[in-house]
Amino acid sequence: MGALSRAAHALSFLLLSLLSITADASSLCSKQGSSLVRNISEATQSDFGRGGLAHITVAGALLHGMKEVEIWLQTFAPGTRTPIHRHSCEEVFVVLKGKGTLLLGSSSMKQPGTPQEFGIYANSTFSIPVNDPHQVWNRDEHEDLQMLVVISRPPVKAFIYDDWNVPHTAAKLKFPYYWDEECYNAPKDEL
Template sequence: MNWKSGIVMEEFLWISSLMAVSLVCWWTDSSRLDLVRNISEIEGGDYGRPGLSHVTVASSLRDGFDEVEVWLQTFGPGTRTPIHRHACEEVFVVLKGGGTLYLAAASSSDDRPGTPVGFPIGSNTTFRIPVNDVHQVWNTDEEQDLQFVVVISRPPVKVYTYQDWNTKHAEAKLMFPYHWDRNFFTP
């Protein structure tokens, strides 16, 4: 096994572990969540972002999850996330389509993200976002949707958005509760 296979296997095992934890949480607290759900019956939306389809499959606020949250997101051609960061880990499993992950390391000594590194992503790939690393995901395919499952730790997520890659960290705008959590959030 070469080092790339080892990393892929490690990512797979990490994702499998998170999914197992999610299933155990579902199983042990069935009073809050049906054991089996049809994703097409779970309310979702574009949340004011044309080209986005977001479904929260398992939610901290709606379903009582403490450790993880699971999303299904579809980005139409050209759709992208805002440039943002959050104090949680995030793992993506790409189901279809292609795009680019832009990532600026949080360890940068500068007071702003700076120039990101672009990583190609596509069907059957997985990637993770380290805690507080500024990032953005783009569907760069002109014809096909980009669809992925996202698992985040420590929900509900507090998102800091940036106007551009040169926005100072101190000037990033806090978005909390985030768009898809607003219907379930009670201060």
């Protein structure tokens, strides 16, 4: 192969790489609503930096232009859990596979306190009282816990607690949330 040919080869490789990067960013964050019916099996799935989580935004504010509801498909590997957190939107879970525990703290005391525990299982549903601190935990040693999660008022604005004794006022806002980080365009400062 001559030098020119090698250069052309290198350039075409670079161009292809750039195209591929563009396509990736586009598939992650562009409005994916151009096709009305979408195959969930082909949707982007990631742990978004949380080991043991597989998250898909089935219908979302940032990805699909939803304004009032958002739906996630989430799979938790054995032993993994959500942070302890609260939000002022409604949230409903439908458990598709596996089993686990819902831990639910109080919003009426100064801090969540010792949480109540509820068993959750395939074909069960539960909704989180608005603003109650909670955590969903796959305590099983072998089986994944898979759930459809529905929230109102997307994108979610969650306050995270390091433990159940952190005062509500000290919980830290995590916004945009893990899966919204890459696709959220912060409004520009108005001066």
